[in-house]
Amino acid sequence: MSSERSSLSHAGSTRRPALAGAAAVFGWVGVAAGVIAAAITLTLTASVLLGITLRSMSIDNSWTYDLDNFALIWLAFVGAAYTGYRGSHVTSGISLEHLFGRGAIVLALLRFVLVAGFLAVFVYSGWTQFHSSWMFNEKTLDIAQWPVWVAKLALPVGGAAWLAAEIHKLLALLAGSAPASTEPAD
Amino acid sequence: MHFILMLVALFALLILGVPIAIALLISGVLGYMLTIGIDPGMNALAQISYSDVNSFVIIAIPLYIFMGQIMLKGEAGRDLFDFAQRMTRRLPGGLVIAAILASAIFAAISGSSTATAATIGSISIPEMIKRGYDKRMAAGAVAVAGSLGILIPPSISLILYSLVTGASVGKLFLAGILPGLMLALLFAVYTVARTAGGSFAPAASPTAPAARGAETGDEIPPLTLGMLGSLAMIVVVLGSIYAGLATPTEAAAIGVAYALVLTFGVKRTLGARLLGLATLDSVKTSAMILMLIAGASVFGNTLSLLRVPQDVASWLDSLQLAQWQFLIAINVLYLVLGMFMDASAAILVTVPILLPALQALNIDLIWFGVILVINMEIGAVTPPVGMNLFVVQSLSDDYTITDVLRGSLPYALMGLVGLALVIIFPQIALWLPSLTH
Amino acid sequence: ADLTVRLAWYMPPNTAVADQGQEIADKIKSMSHGSIDVQTFPSGSLLKESNIGQGVANNTANMVISGMHWWSNQAPALQWDTIPFLVDDASSLLKKLHGPLGQDVNHELNRFGTQVIGWSFYGYALSYINNKHPVKVPSDLKGLKLRSEGKLSAQFLKSQGATPVAMDSSEVYTAMQRGTLDGGVSGLSSIVSRKWYEVGKYVTAIHYAPLVYPVQVNRQWWMSLKPEQRDLIKKAVASTEGDAVAAIEKEFKHDIALMKKNGNQVYRPTNAQLKTWQEATQAQARKNYLKDAGAKGKKILHDIDASSK
Numbered sequence: 001m002s003s004e005r006s007s008l009s010h011a012g013s014t015r016r017p018a019l020a021g022a023a024a025v026f027g028w029v030g031v032a033a034g035v036i037a038a039a040i041t042l043t044l045t046a047s048v049l050l051g052i053t054l055r056s057m058s059i060d061n062s063w064t065y066d067l068d069n070f071a072l073i074w075l076a077f078v079g080a081a082y083t084g085y086r087g088s089h090v091t092s093g094i095s096l097e098h099l100f101g102r103g104a105i106v107l108a109l110l111r112f113v114l115v116a117g118f119l120a121v122f123v124y125s126g127w128t129q130f131h132s133s134w135m136f137n138e139k140t141l142d143i144a145q146w147p148v149w150v151a152k153l154a155l156p157v158g159g160a161a162w163l164a165a166e167i168h169k170l171l172a173l174l175a176g177s178a179p180a181s182t183e184p185a186d
Numbered sequence: 187m188h189f190i191l192m193l194v195a196l197f198a199l200l201i202l203g204v205p206i207a208i209a210l211l212i213s214g215v216l217g218y219m220l221t222i223g224i225d226p227g228m229n230a231l232a233q234i235s236y237s238d239v240n241s242f243v244i245i246a247i248p249l250y251i252f253m254g255q256i257m258l259k260g261e262a263g264r265d266l267f268d269f270a271q272r273m274t275r276r277l278p279g280g281l282v283i284a285a286i287l288a289s290a291i292f293a294a295i296s297g298s299s300t301a302t303a304a305t306i307g308s309i310s311i312p313e314m315i316k317r318g319y320d321k322r323m324a325a326g327a328v329a330v331a332g333s334l335g336i337l338i339p340p341s342i343s344l345i346l347y348s349l350v351t352g353a354s355v356g357k358l359f360l361a362g363i364l365p366g367l368m369l370a371l372l373f374a375v376y377t378v379a380r381t382a383g384g385s386f387a388p389a390a391s392p393t394a395p396a397a398r399g400a401e402t403g404d405e406i407p408p409l410t411l412g413m414l415g416s417l418a419m420i421v422v423v424l425g426s427i428y429a430g431l432a433t434p435t436e437a438a439a440i441g442v443a444y445a446l447v448l449t450f451g452v453k454r455t456l457g458a459r460l461l462g463l464a465t466l467d468s469v470k471t472s473a474m475i476l477m478l479i480a481g482a483s484v485f486g487n488t489l490s491l492l493r494v495p496q497d498v499a500s501w502l503d504s505l506q507l508a509q510w511q512f513l514i515a516i517n518v519l520y521l522v523l524g525m526f527m528d529a530s531a532a533i534l535v536t537v538p539i540l541l542p543a544l545q546a547l548n549i550d551l552i553w554f555g556v557i558l559v560i561n562m563e564i565g566a567v568t569p570p571v572g573m574n575l576f577v578v579q580s581l582s583d584d585y586t587i588t589d590v591l592r593g594s595l596p597y598a599l600m601g602l603v604g605l606a607l608v609i610i611f612p613q614i615a616l617w618l619p620s621l622t623h
Numbered sequence: 624a625d626l627t628v629r630l631a632w633y634m635p636p637n638t639a640v641a642d643q644g645q646e647i648a649d650k651i652k653s654m655s656h657g658s659i660d661v662q663t664f665p666s667g668s669l670l671k672e673s674n675i676g677q678g679v680a681n682n683t684a685n686m687v688i689s690g691m692h693w694w695s696n697q698a699p700a701l702q703w704d705t706i707p708f709l710v711d712d713a714s715s716l717l718k719k720l721h722g723p724l725g726q727d728v729n730h731e732l733n734r735f736g737t738q739v740i741g742w743s744f745y746g747y748a749l750s751y752i753n754n755k756h757p758v759k760v761p762s763d764l765k766g767l768k769l770r771s772e773g774k775l776s777a778q779f780l781k782s783q784g785a786t787p788v789a790m791d792s793s794e795v796y797t798a799m800q801r802g803t804l805d806g807g808v809s810g811l812s813s814i815v816s817r818k819w820y821e822v823g824k825y826v827t828a829i830h831y832a833p834l835v836y837p838v839q840v841n842r843q844w845w846m847s848l849k850p851e852q853r854d855l856i857k858k859a860v861a862s863t864e865g866d867a868v869a870a871i872e873k874e875f876k877h878d879i880a881l882m883k884k885n886g887n888q889v890y891r892p893t894n895a896q897l898k899t900w901q902e903a904t905q906a907q908a909r910k911n912y913l914k915d916a917g918a919k920g921k922k923i924l925h926d927i928d929a930s931s932k
C-alpha cells in the first residue's frame with residue numbers, strides 16, 4: 001500500500017499545451033486550498049492559545065472554543081483538497097498499473113470517474129447540510145451563538161476544491177506534463 | 187447481504203487504488219442507501235462526516251502533527267535523538283529504543299495513538315534512516331509504540347470506555363500505566379535482541395557506520411543547549427497539563443508555541459520559508475488523517491446500522507462460555523474488529539452489548555478496559571483500517587504500507603505477548619488502582 | 624415480524640433514558656406479540672448526541688429518545704426546560720406535557736420532519752460541583768471557573784460573577800483533577816456517569832425542573848405505518864412514562880447517596896436558600912429565553928404557568 005502518487009506521468013515534455021494550461025488552472029485551486037488550510041492551521045493554534053489565556057484570566061472563552069471547532073472543520077475538508085492535489089491520500093497501494101501495461105491510462109480514468117463522481121455527490125450532500133443550517137438559522141449552543149453554516153460551508157467548498165484537484169491531476173496526466181503529485185512532496 | 191455488498195465494494199475500490207478514505211465513504215454510504223434509501227443517504231454522507239470530525243479532542247491531531255513538523259524542519263528532532271543516542275549508546279538499536287521511549291513519554295501527553303505516532307515518527311524516522319537503521323524496523327517501532335498513546339494516560343479510548351461501562355476514569359488511567367510501560371519494555375527488549383544478534387537478523391541491524399559508531403564510542407554528540415531545549419518540550423507540554431494551565435488537547439497548542447519559540451526564536455534553525463513548508467506539510471498529513479476519520483465513521487456507522495458488531499457480540503454472548511474461554515473469544519473478536527474499525531467506534535458499539543456478559547462472568551471492568559485497549563493498539567497497525575500504518579507511511583515518500591506493515595508485525599506480536607501477560611497476570615493492570623483504596 | 628423499528632438513544636447504560644428505551648422496546652415486542660420487532664441502538668452506537676436529531680429527521684433511526692434542547696440551536700423556543708424552577712417535579716411536568724405544552728413542542732419538532740409520540744426525562748438539570756468551597760446560595764458561585772452547559776446556564780454564571788468555560792465533556796475530568804477548572808455545571812446524572820465526582824469535592828444538588836427527552840419518530844415513516852401499529856406503539860411508550868418519572872426521582876436520591884459514600888460533600892439547599900436560587904435564576908432565565916424564543920416562547924411559558932395555577 002502507498003499513497004496515490006501516479007507512476008503514469010512523464011515529467012518534462014508537455015505534449016498538449018492547451019490541456020496543460022487547463023491543468024494549471026485547476027492546479028491553482030489545489031494550491032489555494034493548501035494556502036487557506038495553512039492559514040487555518042495557524043489560526044487554530046492561535047485560537048486555542050487564546051482560549052487558554054482567556055480562561056486563566058477568568059474571561060468567558062466560548063467564542064474561541066467555537067472558533068477552534070470551526071477551524072478544525074475547515075482544515076479537514078479544505079485541507080483534504082490540498083492533500084488530494086499533492087496526491088497524498090493513502091491508498092491500498094496495490095499497483096494494477098503493471099498488469100495493464102500501456103492500457104494503464106484506462107485504469108487512471110476509471111479511478112478518476114469513481115473519485116470525481118463520489119466528490120460530486122459529496123459536494124451535493126455537503127451543500128444540503130450547509131443549506132439547511134442556513135435556512136434554520138442554526139447557531140452554536142453557547143453564549144457565542146455563532147452561525148453554524150459558516151462551518152458547514154467547508155463541506156461543499158472543500159469537496160469542490162478536491163474535485164478541482166482531481167481534475168488537475170487527470171488533465172496534467174493527459175497533457176503529458178507531470179501532475180503535482182509526482183513532485184517531491186517533502 | 188448488504189454487508190457483503192459493502193465489503194465487495196470496499197475491496198474493489200481498494201484494489202483499484204482509490205484513496206482509502208473515499209473507499210470507506212463510498213462503501214459506507216452504499217450500504218446505508220441500500221438499507222434506508224438514497225435520499226437519507228445523501229443527507230447522511232456529509233452529515234456523519236461533519237459530526238464525527240467536529241469534535242474538540244480531535245484538534246490535538248493537527249496540532250501535534252504541526253508541532254512535529256516544526257521540530258522536524260527546525261532540526262530539533264535531531265537534537266532530541268542526539269541526546270537519545272547519548273542515553274542509549276551502550277544498547278544495540280539505541281535509536282529505535284529511544285523512539286520507543288519517546289513514544290511512551292509522549293503518550294503521557296497525548297490521548298491518541300495517531301497523534302503520538304505522527305509526532306514521534308516525524309521526528310525520529312528521518313533520523314533513524316539517516317543513521318542507517320533498517321527503515322522497516324524504524325517504521326514498525328514507531329507505528330506500534332505510538333499506539334501506547336491510548337494505553338498510557340490520558341487516553342481518549344479509556345474515557346469512552348468509562349462512559350459506557352461506568353468504570354472509574356481515574357482507576358482506568360492508573361491501570362493503563364504499568365501495562366503501557368511493560369509493553370514499551372517488551373518492544374525495547376525485542377529491538378535489542380534483533381539488533382544485537384547481527385547474524386540472527388542482519389537486515390534489522392543498523393548497517394551504516396554512523397549507527398555502528400554509536401556502539402563503538404566514536405562520534406558521540408556533545409550535550410548542547412539545543413538538546414536540552416528540545417527535551418524541555420516534554421516538560422513544557424506535560425507541565426502545562428499537570429499545572430492545570432491547559433487540557434490534554436489544548437496542551438498541543440502550547441507544544442506548537444514552544445516549538446516555534448525554540449526553533450524560530452532561540453535556535454534560529456527555522457526561517458519563514460521552512461515555517462511555511464512545515465505548515466503546508468502538516469496540512470497534508472492532518473487532512474489525510476481527518477478524512478480517514480470521516481471515512482471510518484461513515485463506514486462504522488453503516489456497520490452498526492446493519493448490526494454487524496452487535497450480532498457478532500451477542501452471538502458470543504449466547505455461547506455461554508467460561509471466563510477464560512470468553513476472554514479468548516473476545517480477544518479474537520476485537521483483533522478482527524480492530525482490523526476494520528477505529529478504537530472509539532469499536533468500544534461504543536460492542537461494549538454496551540458485552541457488558542451484561544462481563545458482569546455475569548465476574549470479569550473486572552478495569553482489567554477488561556486495559557485488555558480492550560491493548561487490542562485496539564494492535565488494531566491500529568492491522569490492515570485494512572490501521573490508522574498508525576497510514577500515519578507512519580505518510581511521514582516519508584520512501585515508505586509503502588507494506589514496509590510499515592512488515593516492520594510493525596514483530597512489534598505487534600510483542601503486543602500480543604503483553605496482552606497475554608495482562609490476561610494471565612491481572613495484577614499488572616490492577617495493582618496500581620488497588621492502592622487507591 | 625411485520626415491522627422492524629430502529630430505536631436509538633445516546634445516554635449511557637444505567638440512566639433513566641437508557642432503561643426506558645429498553646422498556647419501550649420490550650413493551651412494543653410483547654404487546655404486539657412479536658409482530659413488531661424493535662432493534663435498539665443504545666449509548667450512541669448508531670446516533671451520537673451531536674447528530675441524533677438529524678438522524679431521526681432522515682430516518683437513520685425511526686425512533687429516538689434525545690434531549691429536546693438538542694433542537695434549540697435551530698428552534699430556541701425548545702430550550703424552555705433549561706429554565707430552572709418552572710415546575711415542582713417530573714410528575715406535574717408530565718401532566719402538562721400531555722396538554723397544550725406537549726402540542727407546542729410537537730408542533731415545533733414537526734418543522735424538522737419529526738413527531739413526538741411520548742415522553743422521557745434525563746433527570747433533574749443543573750447541579751453544581753467544584754473543588755473550592757460549598758455552594759449554598761448563588762452568590763457562592765462568585766469567582767469560580769465552571770464548565771457551563773448551554774447558553775442560559777452560562778449567562779447565569781456570568782451574572783453571579785463566575786466564569787463560564789466552554790470545554791469538551793471528555794476533558795472535564797482531567798481539567799478538574801489538575802485545577803484547570805474549579806468545577807462544572809450538569810445534571811447529577813452526568814456528574815455521576817462522567818465520574819466528575821471522583822475529582823470534585825463539593826456538590827450542590829438542586830431539584831430543578833427535569834430536562835425533557837421526547838420520544839420522537841420520523842414523521843414520514845410514522846405516517847406510513849398502519850393506524851393500529853401507531854396505536855400500539857403509542858400505548859407501549861405511554862405505559863413506560865410513569866416508570867420514567869419514578870426512575871429519575873430514584874436516580875436523584877441514589878446519586879446523592881453514592882457521592883456521599885464516596886466522600887463528597889453533597890449540599891441540598893434549604894427551602895429558604897432555594898428561594899434565593901429561584902429569585903436569582905428564574906426571572907433572568909425567563910427574560911433571556913424570551914429574547915431568543917419570541918412569541919413561541921411566550922406561548923410555551925403561558926402553557927406551563929396556566930396549567931399549574
Ligand code: NA
Pocket residue numbers: 292293294295296297298334335336337338339340341
Ligand atoms: Na496517552
Ligand code: NA
Pocket residue numbers: 524525526527564565566567568569570571572573
Ligand atoms: Na486495524
